Every structure is written in C-alpha cells, then in structure tokens.
Amino acid sequence: MKNRPVQIGIVQMSCEAEKSLNLEKAALQIRHLARQGAQIICLQELFATPYFCFEENPAYFDLAEPIPGPSTEYFQALARETQTVLIVSLFEHRAPGLYHNTTAVLNADGQYLGKYRKTHIPDDPGFYEKYYFTPGDLGYRIFETAYAKIGVLICWDQWYPEAARLTALHGAEILFYPTAIGWEPDETEAVNQEQYQAWQLIQRSHAVANGIPVVAVNRVGLEAGTLFWGGSFVSNAFGSVVYQASHTQEVSYVFPLDLAQSEQYRRIWPFLRDRRIDTYAPLTQRYLGD
Amino acid sequence: MKNRPVQIGIVQMSCEAEKSLNLEKAALQIRHLARQGAQIICLQELFATPYFCFEENPAYFDLAEPIPGPSTEYFQALARETQTVLIVSLFEHRAPGLYHNTTAVLNADGQYLGKYRKTHIPDDPGFYEKYYFTPGDLGYRIFETAYAKIGVLICWDQWYPEAARLTALHGAEILFYPTAIGWEPDETEAVNQEQYQAWQLIQRSHAVANGIPVVAVNRVGLEAGTLFWGGSFVSNAFGSVVYQASHTQEVSYVFPLDLAQSEQYRRIWPFLRDRRIDTYAPLTQRYLGD
Numbered sequence: 001m002k003n004r005p006v007q008i009g010i011v012q013m014s015c016e017a018e019k020s021l022n023l024e025k026a027a028l029q030i031r032h033l034a035r036q037g038a039q040i041i042c043l044q045e046l047f048a049t050p051y052f053c054f055e056e057n058p059a060y061f062d063l064a065e066p067i068p069g070p071s072t073e074y075f076q077a078l079a080r081e082t083q084t085v086l087i088v089s090l091f092e093h094r095a096p097g098l099y100h101n102t103t104a105v106l107n108a109d110g111q112y113l114g115k116y117r118k119t120h121i122p123d124d125p126g127f128y129e130k131y132y133f134t135p136g137d138l139g140y141r142i143f144e145t146a147y148a149k150i151g152v153l154i155c156w157d158q159w160y161p162e163a164a165r166l167t168a169l170h171g172a173e174i175l176f177y178p179t180a181i182g183w184e185p186d187e188t189e190a191v192n193q194e195q196y197q198a199w200q201l202i203q204r205s206h207a208v209a210n211g212i213p214v215v216a217v218n219r220v221g222l223e224a225g226t227l228f229w230g231g232s233f234v235s236n237a238f239g240s241v242v243y244q245a246s247h248t249q250e251v252s253y254v255f256p257l258d259l260a261q262s263e264q265y266r267r268i269w270p271f272l273r274d275r276r277i278d279t280y281a282p283l284t285q286r287y288l289g290d
Numbered sequence: 291m292k293n294r295p296v297q298i299g300i301v302q303m304s305c306e307a308e309k310s311l312n313l314e315k316a317a318l319q320i321r322h323l324a325r326q327g328a329q330i331i332c333l334q335e336l337f338a339t340p341y342f343c344f345e346e347n348p349a350y351f352d353l354a355e356p357i358p359g360p361s362t363e364y365f366q367a368l369a370r371e372t373q374t375v376l377i378v379s380l381f382e383h384r385a386p387g388l389y390h391n392t393t394a395v396l397n398a399d400g401q402y403l404g405k406y407r408k409t410h411i412p413d414d415p416g417f418y419e420k421y422y423f424t425p426g427d428l429g430y431r432i433f434e435t436a437y438a439k440i441g442v443l444i445c446w447d448q449w450y451p452e453a454a455r456l457t458a459l460h461g462a463e464i465l466f467y468p469t470a471i472g473w474e475p476d477e478t479e480a481v482n483q484e485q486y487q488a489w490q491l492i493q494r495s496h497a498v499a500n501g502i503p504v505v506a507v508n509r510v511g512l513e514a515g516t517l518f519w520g521g522s523f524v525s526n527a528f529g530s531v532v533y534q535a536s537h538t539q540e541v542s543y544v545f546p547l548d549l550a551q552s553e554q555y556r557r558i559w560p561f562l563r564d565r566r567i568d569t570y571a572p573l574t575q576r577y578l579g580d
Contacts, residue, residue: 120564139569142579159561161451161499162570169572171579198498198529198559205495208488209451239488271449274410275576279429280452282459283570287562289432289461 004259006147008174009038009084010243012232012251014221015050019063022048023071027078029252034082036254039108039147042087042217044232045155045180046101049091054224056131064093068112072104080110085145087152089178091132092117101133103154103178108146116141118154119163126184126226129156140166148173148259155179158199158216162283164206173259175206177216182228196229200241208239211266213257220250237261238269294549296437298464299328299374300533302522302541304511305340309353312338313361317368319542324372326544329398329437332377332507334522335445335470336391339381344514346421354383358402362394370400375435377442379468381422382407391423393444393468398436406431408444409453416474416516419446430456438463438549445469448489448506452573454496463549465496467506472518486519490531498529501556503547510540527555 011029015022026043033041048071052060065071071090079086085108092102092115101118117136121129140163142149151172157163158177167175181199183192200216207214213236220230232245234255245251266272282288301319305312316338320331338361342350355361361380369376375398382392382405391408407426411419430453432439441462447453448467457465471489473482490506497504503526510520522535524545535541556562572578 119566119569122564124558124560135566156564159499159559160565161455161495162565162573165451166570166572166578169575169578171577194528194530201491201529202495202498205451205492205498208492208495209449238484239491240484268414269449270414272577274412274446275450275452276409276425277574277576279409279456280573281571282456283452283573284567285459286565286567287461288456288459 001260001263006257006259007037007039008215008234008255008257009033009041010215010217010232010245010251010253010255011041011043012217012220012230012245013044013047014250015047015219015223017050019048023074030078030082030084030086033252033254034084038084038254040085040087040145040150042176042178042215043089044217044219045089045178046091047089047219051180051219051223051226053129053132054126054226056128060132061099064091064099067092067102067104067115072112076106076110076112079106079108083108085147087176087178089154098134099132100136101129101154103152105143105145105150105152113143113145114141116152116154118157120156120160122156140170142167142170142172151175153177155181158203161206161209164210168210168212172212173262174257175212175214177203177214179216180219180228182226185222185225185227196231200231200233204235204239204241207235207237209271211237211262211269211271213237220248237265291550291553296547296549297327297329298505298524298545298547299323299331300505300507300522300535300541300543300545301331301333302507302510302520302535303334303337304540305337305509305513307340309338313364320368320372320374320376323542323544324374328374328544330375330377330435330440332466332468332505333379334507334509335379335468336381337379341470341509341513341516343419343422344416344516346418350422351389354381354389357382357392357394357405362402366396366400366402369396369398373398375437377466377468379444388424389422390426391419391444393442395433395435395440395442403433403435404431406442406444408447410446410450412446430460432457432460432462441465443467445471448493451496451499454500458500458502462502463552464547465502465504467493467504469506470509470518472516475512475515475517486521490521490523494525494529494531497525497527499561501527501552501559501561503527510538527551
C-alpha cells in the first residue's frame with residue numbers, strides 16, 4: 001500500500017474578550033503552522049469568543065454571525081494565503097432568533113466548502129448550551145478537501161458512537177472534534193483524571209470502531225469558573241494516542257498522519273464488513289426497557 | 291443514593307481437549323468463587339472445548355449441543371448449589387446443520403433464564419467462525435437475574451458500539467463479554483500491545499457511552515497457533531479499569547461493583563438524554579459514501 005501522508009495542524013488556545021483579538025491570535029498560529037508544513041488545521045470550538053455559555057444571557061446572542069459571514073471570509077483569505085484547509089468553529093446566526101453551534105470548512109484555495117451544525121447539545125451547570133444552540137439539522141457529512149475527505153463533529157457529539165459511525169460511513173478519512181471542555185477548579189485530581197480519560201477514551205474508541213484517525217482540539221485556560229483542560233490529541237486509526245498536548249499551555253503543533261493506515265487496519269480487523277445492519281433499527285428509539 | 295453492591299466472579303482459564311475436564315475445571319472455580327461471595331459468575335467464550343475455529347473441519351460440529359441441554363443442566367445444578375448466577379458460553383446445536391455461538395444465563399436458583407446468540411461473527415486467518423456459527427437471530431436482550439439485570443454479548447460483538455448501545459437501552463445494568471481473542475505468537479510486542487489496548491479500549495468505551503460497568507472474560511493459553519491473551523478486566527461505569535487479570539495465568543477473582551454508580555455517572559454526564567434519535571436511521575445502512 002502506498003503511503004498517504006497528510007500534515008495535521010492543531011491550535012489549542014486560551015481566549016480573549018474581544019473577537020478581533022482571537023481571530024488575530026488564531027491567524028498568527030495558522031501562518032506559523034503553515035510554514036511548518038501543516039495542510040489541514042483545526043481550531044477549537046468557539047475560539048473566536050470567550051465561552052459565553054457559563055450563564056444564560058440574551059446579550060451573548062450578539063456574538064453570533066452568519067456563516068458564511070465576516071469571520072468565514074477572514075479565514076477564507078487566510079486559507080488561500082497559506083494553502084491550508086481550515087476547520088473553523090463559530091457561533092452561527094441563521095435567522096432572527098435562530099442560532100447554531102457551527103463549524104465551517106474552508107478549502108486550501110479559500111473556497112467555502114460548507115458547514116456542520118452541532119447535533120448533540122449539552123446542558124449542565126456552567127454549560128447552558130441548550131439555551132443558545134438549536135440542535136443541528138444538517139446531518140452528518142464529509143468535506144472533500146484538497147488533502148483528505150474529512151468529517152467534522154463538535155464537542156458533545158464526541159460522546160455519541162452513533163455520530164462518529166455515521167460520519168465514517170459517509171467516507172470520512174479523518175474525524176475532527178473542535179471542543180471546549182474543562183474541569184471544575186475545586187474538584188479532586190482523581191475525578192479530574194477520570195473525566196479526562198473518559199473524554200479521550202470515547203474519542204479513541206471512534207477511531208477503533210471505524211478504523212480512521214481522530215483529532216480533538218480543545219480550549220485551554222480558566223474562564224468563568226471552568227478550567228478548560230486543553231489536552232488536545234491525535235489518535236491513530238487503531239486508538240493509539242500519537243500526540244497529546246499540554247493541559248495548561250497554548251499549543252500549536254503539526255503532526256503527520258498516514259491515511260493509508262485505515263486500509264491496513266480495516267483489512268486486519270474488518271469491522272465494517274460484519275456490521276449487522278438488520279439488527280440496528282431500534283437505535284432510533286429513546287429507550288427499550290420500558 | 292443507596293449503594294447497590296454486587297459481587298462479580300471471573301473465571302479465566304486455559305482449556306483441555308476433553309469437554310468433561312473443562313466442565314469440571316469451571317465447576318471447581320465456580321465453587322471457589324461462590325465461597326468468596328461471588329454472585330454473578332462469567333465464564334469465557336466456548337470454555338467447554340478447545341478453540342476449534344482455528345481450522346474448518348466438519349468433525350468439530352460434533353462438539354455442539356442443544357441449549358438447554360447436557361452442559362446447561364450441569365451448570366443449572368451448580369448455580370442452584372452455589373446460589374450464583376452463571377453466564378455460560380456454549381456451542382449450540384439448534385437443528386440439523388444449524389449451529390450458533392450462544393451464551394446461556396442461569397439464575398441463582400438454577401432456573402434457565404434464556405440465551406443470547408452471538409450477533410457479529412468474525413472470520414479471519416485462524417478464526418474461521420463464519421464456517422461454524424450462524425449469525426444470531428435473537429437480537430439484543432437482558433436477563434433479570436437475582437442480583438442485577440444483565441446484558442450479555444459475545445466476543446466480536448465487543449467491537450460494535452451498536453450492540454452495546456442496544457443492550458444498554460434494554461436496561462442492562464452490567465454488560466458481560468465472554469470472549470476468546472489472542473495474539474499471533476511471532477508478532478512484535480508493539481503490535482501485541484496495540485491490539486490488546488484497542489480491545490480493552492473499545493469495551494471501556496461502551497461503559498462510558500452507556501454509563502454501565504463492563505466485564506470482559508477472556509481465554510488464556512496457547513492453542514493451535516494463537517496465544518490467547520487473557521487480560522480479563524472490569525471497567526466501571528465511566529471507563530476506568532478497576533480490575534485486570536494476567537495475560538498468562540489462569541485466574542478466578544471476585545470483584546465488587548456498585549450499581550448505584552450508573553445513576554451517578556448518568557446524572558453528571560446525561561448522554562442518554564441527548565441522543566438525537568431523529569438522526570440515527572441511516573445506521574441501518576452498510577455504507578453511505580457510495
């Protein structure tokens with residue numbers, strides 16, 4: 001089998017209050033990664049703003065913008081300049097009073113390839129996302145970029161094997177997760193470690209189940225009572241962590257993946273061959289016990 | 291929340307050529323574990339015979355028996371004697387020329403509660419299971435035992451998040467995987483470790499995704515060119531390995547689980563609440579890319 005190398009760029013950053021500053025910060029890192037050979041660069045979830053979902057406040061809807069729109073265009077120019085594919089997570093204003101948590105994908109020539117809207121929306125103390133984000137209605141999809149066919153899911157989607165499977169079945173060669181997750185600063189180290197491990201584990205399992213690499217890019221730093229835990233990582237197509245970022249530092253990093261590994265792993269462990277699709281229809285049920 | 295302790299017994303063994311010897315060996319360990327307080331005891335996949343699927347040989351169909359049948363009755367008596375729930379993996383002769391890889395579940399009073407037939411059937415060099423085992427047609431199910439509502443899946447099923455999810459949605463409080471998996475003896479240590487890690491990882495991920503503990507019981511020892519890797523383990527409801535057995539030794543072990551943890555984990559991480567069941571219908575498709 002011939003190698004199919006692709007260079008993945010990760011930007012793990014802390015966020016400023018001003019959107020323009022975050023865009024500049026991201027741009028600086030994108031140019032830096034492009035000079036190091038990055039071909040597909042993923043930014044973390046909602047990198048353009050502070051994590052505003054820590055409270056329910058209607059004023060924060062002002063942070064949203066159309067996609068495509070000003071920020072999309074800003075990064076389209078940057079994609080063209082650096083010849084990189086960019087995965088750009090933004091707060092989408094779709095219509096009056098209708099908002100989504102959305103990721104735009106831009107091709108290496110600056111073309112806007114389309115968007116994915118976060119399907120699974122969390123809601124728990126400090127993460128009041130159901131207030132802000134209408135559940136996505138674009139389904140699971142892939143984007144045929146200059147360097148690979150990529151699937152994009154967003155944060156809470158990462159806990160759902162269904163979402164990863166469906167994106168893989170569409171032909172994704174890499175699964176990207178822009179995400180924003182963190183610890184309560186006053187929890188014990190044991191609880192924190194178990195939460196991080198579970199978070200990394202479930203995403204590595206999507207790599208194993210589907211035979212494709214997974215790239216998770218997380219926010220870092222303390223914001224409004226949450227210590228975003230960084231720890232962005234790359235899993236190969238068989239669930240091995242081949243790169244992991246710091247829990248406390250901003251990071252920009254280029255990591256090579258060989259997409260030919262998927263054919264190799266799937267040949268040895270042919271899980272897709274043996275799916276019992278005749279037995280899966282009840283997955284569309286909420287619960288089967290009662 | 292009140293604790294709901296249950297004592298899990300694991301029997302990880304190597305197998306003799308004679309079925310009667312393997313039954314006696316299992317019975318010895320079951321009595322031993324019962325004296326230590328075990329309440330639900332899981333035996334590994336096809337523990338009653340050598341792993342005959344290393345080649346395609348019609349003579350091996352003679353190893354199959356009806357379920358219920360002689361071996362089921364043998365363990366029913368033992369369940370009654372020891373007041374333990376027994377999870378008993380056997381080669382099932384269902385009708386002339388029709389065979390399954392099946393697990394019987396016996397209640398602590400000796401009652402036969404029913405059986406589960408392996409749904410996902412592997413086939414690769416040294417594991418020619420498609421020759422022997424007709425794919426299961428009983429669907430995913432749970433068994434209401436004296437100590438817990440348990441779900442049972444078998445070996446290759448473990449790679450499929452769909453199977454774990456459906457069993458959990460039926461109300462399983464613990465997921466058991468009798469299994470038989472091993473290494474090629476001449477592979478590198480790096481490959482072996484990656485394979486074991488992926489195997490453990492995917493099963494731990496079912497615990498995370500569904501908020502229930504997972505118990506995997508694997509065969510150990512060298513048989514016909516495969517080094518069965520033991521390494522039976524228990525994962526708590528959030529994917530942490532709380533017990534792991536040796537890769538080379540026979541093991542019988544009692545491990546306590548607190549089933550109240552599931553309510554606790556699912557309350558903190560309410561994945562079941564947010565499943566987007568309106569988007570999962572395409573999971574019944576083989577592939578969506580072409």
